[in-house]
Amino acid sequence: MPGRPICGHHLGVAAFAAGVALTPLFLPNEYYLTVLIVAGFHTILTLGLNLLMGYAGQISLGHAAFYGIAAYATGVLTARFHWPVPAAILAGIVLVLAVAAGIAVPTLRLKGHYLAMGTLGFGIIVYIILNEATGLTGGPSGLTGIPKLALGGVSLASDLRFYYVVWGVVLLLFLLAQNLVRSRLGRALRAIHTSETAAAVLGVDTERYKIGVFILSALYAGVAGALYAHYVTFVSPGSFGFHASVQFVTMVVLGGMGSLWGAVAGAVFLTALPEFLRAIEDYDILLYGGLLILCMMFLPGGLAEGVERGARAVRGLWRGRTPATSDGARQ
Amino acid sequence: MLHGEGIALHFGGVTALHDVSFAVERGSLFTIIGPNGAGKTTLFNVITGLYRMDAGDIHLDGRRISGLPPHAVARAGIVRTFQNLELFGNMTALENVLTGGHLLTRYGALDWCFRSPRFRREEAALCAKAEAALAFVGLSAQQDVPAGALPFGSARLLEIARALCAEPTVLLLDEPAAGLNLRETAVLGDIIRRIVERGITAVMVEHDMDLVMRISDHVLVLNYGEVIATGTPAEVQRNPAVIAAYLGEE
Amino acid sequence: MPAPSDLLQFVISGATLGSTYGLAGLGFTVIFNTTEIINFAQGEFVMLGGMLAVFAIRWGGLPPALAVPLAIGLTTLVGVVANRLTIRPVRGRSVIVLIIITIGVSIVLRGAAMLLFGKDTYALPGFSGDEPIAFLGASLLPQNLWVGGMTLGTLVAMKLYFDRTISGKAMLACACDRKAASLMGINVDAMVTLSFALSALVGALGGAILAPITLTSYDVGILLGLKGFAACILGGLGNPFGAVAGGVILGVLESLSAGLISSGYKDAVAFVILLALLFVRPSGLFGRRATDRV
Numbered sequence: 001m002p003g004r005p006i007c008g009h010h011l012g013v014a015a016f017a018a019g020v021a022l023t024p025l026f027l028p029n030e031y032y033l034t035v036l037i038v039a040g041f042h043t044i045l046t047l048g049l050n051l052l053m054g055y056a057g058q059i060s061l062g063h064a065a066f067y068g069i070a071a072y073a074t075g076v077l078t079a080r081f082h083w084p085v086p087a088a089i090l091a092g093i094v095l096v097l098a099v100a101a102g103i104a105v106p107t108l109r110l111k112g113h114y115l116a117m118g119t120l121g122f123g124i125i126v127y128i129i130l131n132e133a134t135g136l137t138g139g140p141s142g143l144t145g146i147p148k149l150a151l152g153g154v155s156l157a158s159d160l161r162f163y164y165v166v167w168g169v170v171l172l173l174f175l176l177a178q179n180l181v182r183s184r185l186g187r188a189l190r191a192i193h194t195s196e197t198a199a200a201v202l203g204v205d206t207e208r209y210k211i212g213v214f215i216l217s218a219l220y221a222g223v224a225g226a227l228y229a230h231y232v233t234f235v236s237p238g239s240f241g242f243h244a245s246v247q248f249v250t251m252v253v254l255g256g257m258g259s260l261w262g263a264v265a266g267a268v269f270l271t272a273l274p275e276f277l278r279a280i281e282d283y284d285i286l287l288y289g290g291l292l293i294l295c296m297m298f299l300p301g302g303l304a305e306g307v308e309r310g311a312r313a314v315r316g317l318w319r320g321r322t323p324a325t326s327d328g329a330r331q
Numbered sequence: 332m333l334h335g336e337g338i339a340l341h342f343g344g345v346t347a348l349h350d351v352s353f354a355v356e357r358g359s360l361f362t363i364i365g366p367n368g369a370g371k372t373t374l375f376n377v378i379t380g381l382y383r384m385d386a387g388d389i390h391l392d393g394r395r396i397s398g399l400p401p402h403a404v405a406r407a408g409i410v411r412t413f414q415n416l417e418l419f420g421n422m423t424a425l426e427n428v429l430t431g432g433h434l435l436t437r438y439g440a441l442d443w444c445f446r447s448p449r450f451r452r453e454e455a456a457l458c459a460k461a462e463a464a465l466a467f468v469g470l471s472a473q474q475d476v477p478a479g480a481l482p483f484g485s486a487r488l489l490e491i492a493r494a495l496c497a498e499p500t501v502l503l504l505d506e507p508a509a510g511l512n513l514r515e516t517a518v519l520g521d522i523i524r525r526i527v528e529r530g531i532t533a534v535m536v537e538h539d540m541d542l543v544m545r546i547s548d549h550v551l552v553l554n555y556g557e558v559i560a561t562g563t564p565a566e567v568q569r570n571p572a573v574i575a576a577y578l579g580e581e
Numbered sequence: 582m583p584a585p586s587d588l589l590q591f592v593i594s595g596a597t598l599g600s601t602y603g604l605a606g607l608g609f610t611v612i613f614n615t616t617e618i619i620n621f622a623q624g625e626f627v628m629l630g631g632m633l634a635v636f637a638i639r640w641g642g643l644p645p646a647l648a649v650p651l652a653i654g655l656t657t658l659v660g661v662v663a664n665r666l667t668i669r670p671v672r673g674r675s676v677i678v679l680i681i682i683t684i685g686v687s688i689v690l691r692g693a694a695m696l697l698f699g700k701d702t703y704a705l706p707g708f709s710g711d712e713p714i715a716f717l718g719a720s721l722l723p724q725n726l727w728v729g730g731m732t733l734g735t736l737v738a739m740k741l742y743f744d745r746t747i748s749g750k751a752m753l754a755c756a757c758d759r760k761a762a763s764l765m766g767i768n769v770d771a772m773v774t775l776s777f778a779l780s781a782l783v784g785a786l787g788g789a790i791l792a793p794i795t796l797t798s799y800d801v802g803i804l805l806g807l808k809g810f811a812a813c814i815l816g817g818l819g820n821p822f823g824a825v826a827g828g829v830i831l832g833v834l835e836s837l838s839a840g841l842i843s844s845g846y847k848d849a850v851a852f853v854i855l856l857a858l859l860f861v862r863p864s865g866l867f868g869r870r871a872t873d874r875v
Binding site: 053057059061106107109110112113114116117118120121122124125128129131132242246249253257283285286288289290291292293296297300 | 618619621667670671674676677678680681682684685686687688689690691692693695696803804807810811814843845846848849852853855856859860
Binding site for chain 1: 433494
């Protein structure tokens with residue numbers, strides 16, 4: 001907050017950047033790089049979703065729709081209509097923003113369960129459209145032939161280059177989110193989360209802020225979707241349905257709502273996990289459900305809360321006290 | 332400077348407020364009293380735009396504020412506290428007060444995106460004001476405590492500090508003494524008088540008659556949504572209609 | 582312009598499908614009335630009703646007349662267990678937490694069904710045969726009559742329960758005011774468990790009676806649940822009869838648009854209606870407008 005020295009604000013991010021830069025050196029083979037690239041897409045989306053769910057307290061069960069709209073828009077424009085990639089990406093993101101703005105106003109008047117259902121319904125409508133508009137989207141079998149991303153004429157055919165681009169974008173968007181959270185907007189969002197009434201009587205235009213953060217979170221999902229399309233070069237509706245939306249919500253929840261680092265951790269962890277559990281592929285759906293339940297019941301603050309509690313316990317032990325006393329004051 | 336005329340509000344078949352009019356003078360402490368269910372908090376909700384009245388008008392310094400949404404009412408200079416406390420439990424005391432000063436900072440997207448000098452300057456200024464507000468109510472030591480962990484008396488004071496940080500022209504206090512013991516009430520009364528001395532107009536809803544009679548400049552009595560008396564504390568205390576309302580008819 | 586008999590056919594199949602939406606919606610309503618929670622796992626109760634019946638026949642060799650009640654009974658048990666294990670410990674937490682937990686429960690139920698029963702679709706034999714009956718130019722399956730009859734029967738039973746029995750009234754009391762109800766000596770926790778049992782029962786019934794007509798598989802729960810919720814909203818959240826009426830209306834609309842416009846987008850119909858309702862008239866067709874207290 002205000003009193004701290006400026007360099008303290010970004011120390012964490014600097015360390016993170018260093019970690020991102022050095023990680024490829026330690027990976028045994030290219031496959032892990034692929035996993036981390038996909039984790040990067042998920043992290044971008046989860047960061048945005050965390051701003052919406054964790055900070056502003058609004059739930060969205062249809063965010064994979066924005067991921068898909070951007071992926072399909074840029075995919076269709078490049079594969080079918082041969083647009084240049086940067087223009088297509090821009091168009092995709094603009095489309096996402098337009099759709100988000102369109103549904104934000106009526107949707108965010110809803111609260112609690114109605115909001116959850118409304119976003120869920122929206123997500124399913126988009127999925128159905130992607131599935132049925134076969135002429136445009138290729139229907140259930142998907143759309144192929146999307147060109148790989150190329151920056152300034154240099155094709156990112158190598159995974160390593162793509163890895164750095166994706167995680168560079170992650171870092172930028174992370175910084176953006178962090179600066180948002182540490183400003184008056186961040187406080188207003190957190191206020192809206194706890195008491196919209198109190199926020200309103202203090203001068204916060206709650207409707208405008210909720211709509212704004214919704215659109216911003218859709219933007220994050222859109223950026224992720226555009227990058228996804230130009231990496232995988234193939235999109236199909238199955239990646240953008242209810243299952244995907246639930247996965248993203250799980251990432252936010254597991255990482256810790258209201259914690260940006262938690263969003264990163266949740267996204268990376270849940271992207272990497274299925275890779276390590278290849279053997280039990282069919283059980284992953286049970287795992288997600290179980291994780292959600294256990295997390296909400298015992299650790300509602302997710303990994304972020306777990307880390308915080310662990311750190312306090314360690315500090316308590318270090319000072320020779322039992323963890324119970326150092327926890328007691330907070331409880 | 333704050334006038335209400337002919338305010339009426341119905342909830343279905345129930346008349347919550349009927350033909351309520353009031354006039355609050357600048358720099359005074361104006362208290363609204365009345366038995367439970369008389370419509371006092373409802374009147375606050377109407378003034379701050381949380382409820383829409385069915386009839387009537389409210390003017391602040393000649394400017395019409397009836398019908399404005401809550402955040403616009405705040406922008407006009409009226410801020411309130413809540414009977415049942417609406418603190419932001421997930422934030423520290425200081426952060427709560429900083430949020431109170433939301434309208435005092437005006438930097439834009441580019442400013443917070445890049446942490447411009449304007450951003451840092453305005454945040455630092457706000458921080459100073461917030462710390463001053465906390466000091467005013469005596470909560471400086473608790474500034475980093477999560478608001479949800481504060482004892483009740485401190486929580487009440489925090490809500491007042493938060494409202495003060497908004498630099499309001501009119502401060503509405505909804506039963507600020509509810510649930511406070513004698514000592515805390517005395518501290519509260521002192522704080523409220525100091526607020527009024529600073530030039531802030533205060534409108535208070537209260538039940539604690541000692542407090543009301545001791546510190547108020549003007550009193551309005553509501554019963555069943557209607558105004559039954561208005562005047563100085565002494566006048567109101569002697570008014571037979573008021574006595575009947577509180578103690579019942581003979 | 583399609584023939585009247587075609588229209589009638591659409592209406593019949595729509596009303597049948599809609600009855601299941603309605604029963605699912607009834608389940609939502611019962612739990613919501615008692616706990617103010619929307620149980621996202623409701624759709625899985627519907628799925629389990631059908632799937633358990635199918636497998637009671639396949640694995641247990643039971644005749645349909647026994648398999649269906651068994652399936653309904655087992656699903657009711659699942660509902661009770663789910664409530665005890667996951668929702669009761671966290672009641673009173675924020676809405677987001679509850680929503681996510683019920684989503685988690687629905688995922689676990691779906692995943693378990695997938696592992697136990699596989700990903701195939703299955704058919705249940707009709708309760709009294711599959712011979713179509715001619716009716717005004719359209720054809721009616723005996724199962725359609727079963728669906729209609731059982732739905733009506735459930736509605737009557739519900740009405741009697743809430744109006745005439747003490748425990749029914751106790752449940753309504755919990756819906757109005759939990760604290761007051763518990764001060765009156767009503768065991769709120771038991772009422773909540775009962776409401777989960779009832780809604781699982783009703784949902785499973787809907788699934789079982791529909792399964793002979795539409796095929797069932799492990800993942801029909803999501804769509805059925807959502808459409809059940811749409812039915813609920815259409816009829817006014819909190820109004821049990823509105824939920825069933827809403828379901829039937831929804832089913833007919835869906836069937837008509839599938840027949841007259843396009844069958845691919847028919848699922849979207851329910852959601853477009855849901856969204857339109859949420860945006861414009863959340864209190865539904867038969868509900869009362871709610872005002873918030875500050």
